Amino acid sequence: MELTPIRVRGRRKRRAATKTKSLDEKENGESKAVALRRPKGGRPMMSFADKAASQSQAVARSHMPKKTSSAKRRRKLSRLECLPVELIEKIFLYSLDVDLPRSSPALxxxxxxxxxxxxFILLSFWNDVPVENDAAQPAIARILAPAEYERLDEERRKAxxxxxxxxxxxTVQRILGxxxxxxxLAIQKYWLGVGITMDVTNQQAFDNFLAKDGDTRIFEGTDSNGNHYTLSVIPLLSITVTCAETQEVNTHRILSVKGFPDGLLRGDDGFSDDDIAYLETLRTxxxxxxxxxxxxFSRDALQQGIHNALVEHNSRALCTLxxxxxxxxxxxxESEGTDPSASSYSIPPEHFHTAVTIxxxxxxxxxxxxxxxxxxxxxxxxxxxxWAMDLHSAFGSWLLDFMVQLPEHIDAARANPRTAGLFYMGRANHDIEPGRRYLxxxxxxxELSSWMDETEFDVTSLWETESPDSPS
Structure with a gap:
């Protein structure tokens, strides 16, 4: 009986593997032959001369300047920046634009x-009021040099x-200087510039005053029409010119203030002694x-400054603000409204809460x-x-009684703050019962008078005169 042959598929794979193996052996043999033909030992060693030359090239490459992008290259100066400093200053003084120096480091x-x-300080703080027969222009031009003298109108000077x-x-030091x-400038404009002349005695006293060599601060003179004038000087604060015939009185402030900077009012970095002196200089x-x-000025910035002064427990800054x-x-x-009750002055009550906390x-x-x-x-x-009860003092007892009377007192004070308010411009009202008790x-x-004239930083004291008996 003949058997049917069975085909085993795995045999073909074994034959393919055998064939592949023979091919691999053939390739390996060729690779070994090629490898035998290559020189042994890898990359050949460099000679001493070649190695020295390679090292010198590496050192030279390390000292070569690195390439920078075009954005980092040095900017070419503009024609304005290339001008002489004197011409740049003339342009600056002609434009009066404080942003010009901020436009480039060169400027x-x-x-x-x-x-x-x-x-810039002189031009911004000097109140240059027009006068008739102004003969002071040459003297004013010398004081304002290198700027060319040109009167600024009120709006431009304020800006x-x-x-x-x-x-x-x-800074306050530069302003004081x-x-x-x-x-x-004020004396030249409103006394000498209008044609007022003085006799020998007054002229000598006047010259000594300007030289800080005398204490006389009141001078007399006459104009071309024979009118008699009196000059009263409060050093570094104001001058007052009075005409005897017409009784006309004109007071000119030395520092004509038109605003307070917000940053100074807020005390962003705290209130230093210089900041308080700055505020007092502008205020007085x-x-x-x-x-x-x-x-x-910004009243919001001012109220924030009051809060900051309370938190710092800085009574000096608080008083000034x-x-x-x-x-x-x-x-x-008062100038905006006719109804006193509708335009009454007040401060945020939150300040009192901050005060008792601090x-x-x-x-x-x-x-x-x-x-x-x-x-x-x-x-x-x-x-x-x-807080008032815990004080156990005369002020605490007074404060408790005042808070009881406050609701009915507010209406009267708002209707007439000058006479019915407990305080007005810092002056205590002795005519009402809470005011008398407080005093x-x-x-x-x-008596407790107005606190507006009170200052711990009197700029007049900076005008020191030399005593006649002092050694030269």
Whole structure:
């Protein structure tokens, strides 16, 4: 019986594998033959001469300047930047644009000079009022050099002063340094420039005063028409010219302030001694013989500064800021509205909460807030009531009684703040019962006058005269 043959498929694969193996062996044999023909030992060694040459080329490549992108290449100076410094200064003084030095480092280097700062301070703070028969122009031109003398109108000067006050270089020291020149400008313009002449005695006293060699500050003279004039000088603050025949009185401020910079009011970096002196210089420089309705400032920035001064427990800065706020805000509100109750001055009651949180047992900063506007005190406040009870002092007892009377007192004070308010411009009202008690029981004085003239930084003291007996 014949068997049917069975085909095994795996045999074909074994034959293919065998064939592949034979091919691999053939290729391996060829590779070994090629390898046998190659030189042994890898890359041939370099000679000493070639190695020295390669090392010298590597050192040379390391010292070659690296390629930079076109954006990092040194910028070519413009035609303006290539001008001589004198011409750049002339352009700067002609434009009066404080942003010009900020446009490039080259211009900043050319214009960041003391004589530029000096001219900008003089032009921005000098109130150059037109006068008839002005003969002071040559003297004024010499003072303002290298700028060419040209009177700035009120709006342009106000804008320039605002720009200058925002500059970092405009420090209180630089402003104080220019007060003598500003006073000289005012005397030249409103006394000598209008044709007033003095006799020998007054002229000698006047010359000694300007040389800081005399204490006389009142001088007399006559004009071409025979009218008699008197010059009264408060050094570095104001000059007053009075005509005897017409009784006309003109006061000219040495520092004509048109605004307060926001950063200085806020005290962004805290209130240093220089910051307080800066604020006091501007505040007292403006004076208190004008309402100041043309003085611009941000009251939001000012209130933030009051809050910061409270947090710092800085009574000096707080006092100055409250004076600025009350004086200029009261006058602004009174000039804008005819209804006193609708335009009454107040401060945020949150300041009183901050004060009791910070004050502890010291009521000084709380009393400063009261002196600014006592009617802004929250009438029924548990935190302030508890704080007053914990004081165990005459002021605490007075404060508790005043808070009880406050609701009915507010209406009268808003209707007539000057006569019915507890304080007005810092002056305590002795005509009302809470005012009398505050003076008698808390302060132990008979009177508390306006605090606007009070200052711890008197610029007049900077005008030091030499004593006749002092050694030369």
């Amino acid at each position: 900043a280097a050319a214009l960041s000079r003391e004589r530029m700062y000096r001219v 320039l002063q605002s720009d200058v006050l925002r500059c970092r270089w405009c 220019q007060l003598p020149e500003l006073m000289n 420089g403006h004076g208190f013989d004008a309402p100041g309705t043309d003085v611009s 409250l004076k600025i706020d009350e004086y200029f805000t009261r006058h602004r509100l 004050a502890g047992d010291d009521p000084t900063i709380f009393q400063l807030l009261l002196r600014a506007n006592a009617e802004s005190l929250p009438a029924d406040d548990s935190a302030i009531t508890q 008698d029981e808390v302060l132990g004085v008979t």
